[in-house]
Amino acid sequence: MANATLIGIDLGKHRFFVHAQDARGAQVWRKKMTRKQLYAYLATCPVAVLAMEACAGAHWLGTRRA
Template sequence: MSQSIYGINLAKHSFSIHGEDHQGKLLIHKTISRSKVLSTLANIPPEIIRMEACGASHE
């Protein structure tokens, strides 16, 4: 079983999520609000998630 990879761009108010399977097929690509991050990630299978944060995301 090959794993899918999800990328999440962390920002102050909105988050972009992009996921692909092991063959490069798009699984998800959407922008969500901060309040929906946990529920969105909880509803996808356990996989590799890579995070990127913009310079002001920590403020």
């Protein structure tokens, strides 16, 4: 998971679908995560661009601190 440069997150109340791409745009991995798993992953992931849909949940998640 270290070579992901773009991480896309489809938000939900309890489950998130997460997709990661490398610099060429090829899929690196794709997973379904719980809120707790997503927080744990994002706290330890290397620097990457995060893309989320525009909604109140995205704003709240974007301001959350580990």
